Amino acid sequence: MQLGIIGLGRMGANIARRLMRDGHMTVVYDRSAEAVAAVVADGGAGASGLEDFVAKLAKPRAIWVMLPAGGPTEGTITELASLLEAGDIIIDGGNSFYKDDIRRAKTLSGKGLHYVDVGTSGGVWGLERGYCMMIGGEADIVTHLDPIFATLAPGIGTIDRTRGRNSPDDRAERGYIHAGPAGSGHFVKMVHNGIEYGLMQAYAEGFDILKMKNSAELPADERYDLNMADIAEVWRRGSVVSSWLLDLTALALASDAELSHYSGSVADSGEGRWTVQAAIEEAVPIPVLATALFARFRSREEHTYADRMLSAMRFGFGGHVEIPQ
Amino acid sequence: MQLGIIGLGRMGANIARRLMRDGHMTVVYDRSAEAVAAVVADGGAGASGLEDFVAKLAKPRAIWVMLPAGGPTEGTITELASLLEAGDIIIDGGNSFYKDDIRRAKTLSGKGLHYVDVGTSGGVWGLERGYCMMIGGEADIVTHLDPIFATLAPGIGTIDRTRGRNSPDDRAERGYIHAGPAGSGHFVKMVHNGIEYGLMQAYAEGFDILKMKNSAELPADERYDLNMADIAEVWRRGSVVSSWLLDLTALALASDAELSHYSGSVADSGEGRWTVQAAIEEAVPIPVLATALFARFRSREEHTYADRMLSAMRFGFGGHVEIPQ
Amino acid sequence: MQLGIIGLGRMGANIARRLMRDGHMTVVYDRSAEAVAAVVADGGAGASGLEDFVAKLAKPRAIWVMLPAGGPTEGTITELASLLEAGDIIIDGGNSFYKDDIRRAKTLSGKGLHYVDVGTSGGVWGLERGYCMMIGGEADIVTHLDPIFATLAPGIGTIDRTRGRNSPDDRAERGYIHAGPAGSGHFVKMVHNGIEYGLMQAYAEGFDILKMKNSAELPADERYDLNMADIAEVWRRGSVVSSWLLDLTALALASDAELSHYSGSVADSGEGRWTVQAAIEEAVPIPVLATALFARFRSREEHTYADRMLSAMRFGFGGHVEIPQ
């Protein structure tokens, strides 16, 4: 089928390519004419602006917006809404906050427009591995778009089937789900990212213990000089902690076990923060996921005001001197 | 080659079977004659006691002890030491504390005996998937035992190779490593389990947020009734959080998405505790791994004394009444 | 001076009383006629409704709203705003979210009304000890209300002066501060409560360790049967951890060292949750404060879905059975 795509960054352009490889048609637009030209070279129809883009799409139009969450997505959807007609469909494939989805779906439905939110995992590997998608929106619209999702998803592939699954709906096994009404796709993706932070931090802390096992603070006969790359590699084989994140870790360690060309100043995105917020609204205890988020905040600072205050109190009660040299 | 195995629980018996399937010979012993008979039925040579067991092994003897850590392992190794001769090898395949390994290796070397510690991951799936092994001990002894390890390990199998690995030693890719001197095998396995706790807790917290998203505490239009089994399934396909633990989670959810036949009273074993201790000795911050351990402690209690003290303070300053009905 | 007070719960009524004891006049209103009558008996002028209440106040009116945050406060302020005249002052002494203060101050200023937010600590002890107040709003309005704040605050009292303080403004030493513009009073109070959660949890965890030191899990010669009441008492005297919360703990333990008549099902209020949210907006790591909040969430549940999922995974990889008996 035909899909319009706005936003041709790494994700958007690769989504267009994966669709076209499977016989779909795309109309594409990006502020950068160069980005448009690159996809046109691979078979897409390029648009010179939003009006041109809308004009080139057959009704009912299906438009995938793949822009940074917040301002860019919000602005584009607002502008699109004024150009589209009843029955058209806007898909937000970015990382919007799910409460924004709920609000937008309500507003757009007043104009007869449909809104679908797609949480998309797969990163730079998606073109090759396929995209894992969590979809929120009206059931019949999601069904209408099924050819798109079926192509973008990884498919059953070589991954073992889960014994005991007994569902008439095999979409989960092919790599996408219709999670529920508007916002639910991004909600599930948001929690996915929250978990991702926790998993990453668990590995990172564990490897830190392994690495520091040759610390001079330890008795000499309790020190080991362990091979980080081999440990990550061996855990990929039959251990309880094998995972795709571990595969990536092994990859990084294979080329530089010291990881010395990484800054360790770790960014965080909205999803990790929103996950904590969602848990608090539900009164669900998530000490590990929250702590993983805070570890990232901490990684970006040198000495916090909090740290200095601890030094100050220690000086206050014990005369302990912790003063910069 | 020939291997003696003491302790024929699930792990020990399956190790014997995996070895025999590949042409190795085993001499086996267990306090339970029934357990011995079961392995003998599959081709092992059974022993009636430790002396008989030792007598049936060719020199230099190689003996794999697969017993619960602590008393049973310690007692058996002590008794074995009095029966063996210089050049013989004792392998501890259980979950011993690595400092016990260091001590034992020192003591046994005084008698000319060799000690090898093997941290083994794979659980009940090992017979089928193979065992991931982390090995500590003298390099030449580990090399001497290589045929055993090569058979027990999963092998390269269908798992993608890690690009950029460039090592003359391909053991890690076949599922086992020689980590370093005595104790290092169990040390790496210990940290492996510490990470396992963190990963499990990250998934568990995330799914708890998803499950509680239909909580009556939330505004009606922000509630979703999400399908836990489908979410676990879809994340297995191309997402960043795919892992073997997620596969197991999908398996459990496929048969009962409420998980209502699990108690939620979660045990912990020595490795999780020792991991925290090791990190403290190294001054490595591991808030996530420690918190994951504490979540297990907490899961086994109803209301802690700490909880009641919070209630008492709240009553003290605010007159808030938190009294059992 | 004259102050109108709406909301005569424990806090509101005691505020009226503390003011009248010091010679101020109060006009009071509450939905409960009984509550009004009780304060009238102590010298206040009672009102029969909001219009009557407003009519009884001299201009410029100063009205202290002491109601539950959220709906009750919001509704009352909205209604008041329609009855008041330019120059009048609304004080929110409850626990409103500071962003609501910012919004309200803006709205009310459009009508020439002034808005002051007062975070008030002191709980049921305030009548006796005085109230610690953190105030947000326009400087001249806060100055105009100074006689009220000066009376409600504890005053310098017998508490040691802080050496080195050198400020022309002695309000902090008398127990109240003008923190900044609208919302800042409640913001500071919010963080105060976030800290309170952390302090309480620290004591609670510590006493839990002391209490469990006679656990049968420990070797017999490492068990102690410690006296909780004596420990709390002795720490009040010259130790680093002495505090008012510890005083309250000692009080509770003096009458029942088992704390057996407390449920341990610990409530939380908005401030603890908002504190985490504020920290996330600022990217400030607060693992301890967040974990303290989560401990309260956890205290209110028996076994979480998260706990059951851990059991399920353990069964999955190790055949560990954690099934309710």
Added chain:
Amino acid sequence: MQLGIIGLGRMGANIARRLMRDGHMTVVYDRSAEAVAAVVADGGAGASGLEDFVAKLAKPRAIWVMLPAGGPTEGTITELASLLEAGDIIIDGGNSFYKDDIRRAKTLSGKGLHYVDVGTSGGVWGLERGYCMMIGGEADIVTHLDPIFATLAPGIGTIDRTRGRNSPDDRAERGYIHAGPAGSGHFVKMVHNGIEYGLMQAYAEGFDILKMKNSAELPADERYDLNMADIAEVWRRGSVVSSWLLDLTALALASDAELSHYSGSVADSGEGRWTVQAAIEEAVPIPVLATALFARFRSREEHTYADRMLSAMRFGFGGHVEIPQ
């Protein structure tokens, strides 16, 4: 009565002085002749070596060892044991690990010697405020030493009595307790310090939120430029979070609200680490106390290996570049 004191650092020398001011006699020894001379100038009897020290004490001798935990304390006690006679008493007033106390008490009792462990809080303020003491050992020996403890303790002073206390033993109210058998004094002191870490971290995180409320990451109308010194000061007056640590914080902030001359590289001592270990042995969940300890570890590093591993994984799955400039 007469007390021998070994170790005349800040704590030891002040203990001697506080005793002499109240009429007790001291015999003092330190490796530094200068330190001895200083106390002799205030009235103590100086010793030139351990033998001379022992010779100058009347039987049964009572000797207070005030040295760094570990080697210095252990060595001195071992040497003393060879010089003393049955009935003599060794008091360890330092910060020994309580399991060392249990061991020492057993060893010394074989020689008829008595061992008392005293956890002492009060730091540099003890001479003035008195020392809060937690004492472990045989009841009759602790009673024999009572004149010493009574003098060193703060006494009832001006601190409010705890209503409802009803105990024939008023020692807790005078600032010291006999906690139980050998080791229990240091055990209670250890947990005291664990709590101290948690309290300090709670304040530090809270003030960090307050400080960062003028962060440029926030919308302009939600920023406040708060006065840290005034906030700490006002909370000392009638608030729920008032405490001695807050008094110290107010003191530090009064002279420098930026705390810019503190390094923020925060040390930790054995007690914080042992507290976590003790909780793990008891299976008591202490997420806040452990996290407070880890915050100190983290404060001493720039970017951890763990941080760099997070960067590496983020690069792996998303192409996110976190490379040092």
